Amino acid sequence: MDFKIAVLKGDGIGPEIVNEAIKVLDKIGEKFGHKFNYEQGYLGGESIDKFGKPLTDETVELCKNSDAVLLGAVGGPKWDVIDPAIRPEKGLLGIRKALELYTNLRPAILYNALKDASPLKPEIIGDGLDMMVIRELTGGLYFGKKELTKDYAYDTMYYTRGEIERIVKKGFEIARLRSKKLTSVEKANVLDSSKLWKEVAIEMGKDYPDVELIHMYADNAAMQLVINPRQFDTIVTENTFGDILSDEASMLTGSIGMLPSASLGDGKVGLYEPIHGSAPDIAGKGIANPIATILSVAMMLRYSFNLTEEADTIEKAVEAVLNEGYRTGDIYSEGTKKVGTVEMGELIKERL
Numbered sequence: 006m007d008f009k010i011a012v013l014k015g016d017g018i019g020p021e022i023v024n025e026a027i028k029v030l031d032k033i034g035e036k037f038g039h040k041f042n043y044e045q046g047y048l049g050g051e052s053i054d055k056f057g058k059p060l061t062d063e064t065v066e067l068c069k070n071s072d073a074v075l076l077g078a079v080g081g082p083k084w085d086v087i088d089p090a091i092r093p094e095k096g097l098l099g100i101r102k103a104l105e106l107y108t109n110l111r112p113a114i115l116y117n118a119l120k121d122a123s124p125l126k127p128e129i130i131g132d133g134l135d136m137m138v139i140r141e142l143t144g145g146l147y148f149g150k151k152e153l154t155k156d157y158a159y160d161t162m163y164y165t166r167g168e169i170e171r172i173v174k175k176g177f178e179i180a181r182l183r184s185k186k187l188t189s190v191e192k193a194n195v196l197d198s199s200k201l202w203k204e205v206a207i208e209m210g211k212d213y214p215d216v217e218l219i220h221m222y223a224d225n226a227a228m229q230l231v232i233n234p235r236q237f238d239t240i241v242t243e244n245t246f247g248d249i250l251s252d253e254a255s256m257l258t259g260s261i262g263m264l265p266s267a268s269l270g271d272g273k274v275g276l277y278e279p280i281h282g283s284a285p286d287i288a289g290k291g292i293a294n295p296i297a298t299i300l301s302v303a304m305m306l307r308y309s310f311n312l313t314e315e316a317d318t319i320e321k322a323v324e325a326v327l328n329e330g331y332r333t334g335d336i337y338s339e340g341t342k343k344v345g346t347v348e349m350g351e352l353i354k355e356r357l
């Protein structure tokens with residue numbers, strides 16, 4: 006099959022890590038008989054330098070007319086001084102909005118080979134962690150009615166039934182592809198928006214009898230993530246709880262350079278990017294870890310192109326390289342073999 010991928014390399018380490026991910030994709034194409042066609046767009050600081058704004062209509066059009074978007078990262082000190090209205094991060098919010106991406110998928114995986122990187126005790130980690138946090142991305146406190154005055158301020162956690170249904174549905178569908186266990190996180194003991202959330206989850210659960218549905222309050226979920234993270238497989242939750250819990254879950258793995266993400270909507274275009282930023286402190290040095298971006302490409306194959314075997318192949322290759330002891334600087338520990346960005350990309354490509 007032929008696929009068109011919009012590539013937004015962005016700033017800092019963005020171009021370095023995206024190049025490695027493309028190498029891996031091309032090898033997958035060769036091996037499985039697909040053709041990936043790339044078209045470059047511009048986002049963030051790079052776009053500000055070229056066009057005076059962090060996101061142009063041309064790049065939005067390019068993304069809308071592609072099968073998926075691969076994004077590196079944006080931002081850096083160079084653009085921190087300029088007008089906040091044209092900051093690089095505005096481009097990021099702009100493209101997510103333009104593509105109506107309301108689902109954010111953040112897997113938190115702790116590989117056996119990297120157990121030492123986790124802040125958790127070995128007995129809590131067991132033989133590794135593998136969970137998926139699904140965060141609603143376009144509703145709740147961030148977008149509800151709000152007001153700020155000198156004396157009072159408020160944000161509203163507003164959700165419609167339709168908004169809850171579509172994200173909970175994604176939760177069930179993704180849980181079905183994993184180990185069929187979905188934890189719906191809310192605070193129905195105090196919040197009305199959560200009462201509606203829970204009601205919808207229970208109703209929709211009837212359509213997914215094969216998926217075990219668990220309800221958990223957000224504060225308890227925060228505790229359970231550190232005392233018993235292995236009970237979780239797929240978590241679905243609203244925007245604010247998801248922001249906090251996805252960051253908490255990812256830090257259990259101790260390695261920001263390893264974690265991919267996907268943002269999906271109802272349209273055909275999904276956006277795939279590492280969770281980390283542009284790492285200006287190490288940009289251009291050839292030492293950034295490309296694995297988060299390579300695993301983002303695996304998510305693209307799985308969630309946008311329905312190419313499960315191809316996605317599995319990439320994930321297994323990453324694990325094999327880690328098991329052989331190869332590490333970039335961010336995950337290096339004594340006794341392992343230190344490699345740079347390009348070398349790590351090559352190793353993974355060879356193991357496919």
Ligand code: NAI
Pocket residue numbers: 018022077078079080081082094097261262278279280281282283284285286287292293294295297335
């Ligand atoms: P960051 O994620 O860029 O870096 C945090 C630390 O992790 C740094 O020490 C960095 O060297 C290290 N790191 C990150 N990714 C790495 C990788 N692949 N390999 C090895 N080490 C890695 O976050 P920070 O420093 O807060 O932000 C830097 C810039 O990135 C800022 O302009 C920020 O606004 C932007 N940013 C962009 C994001 C995006 O494009 N989605 C997300 C987060 C931050």
Ligand code: MG
Pocket residue numbers: 248249252
């Ligand atoms: Mg966050």
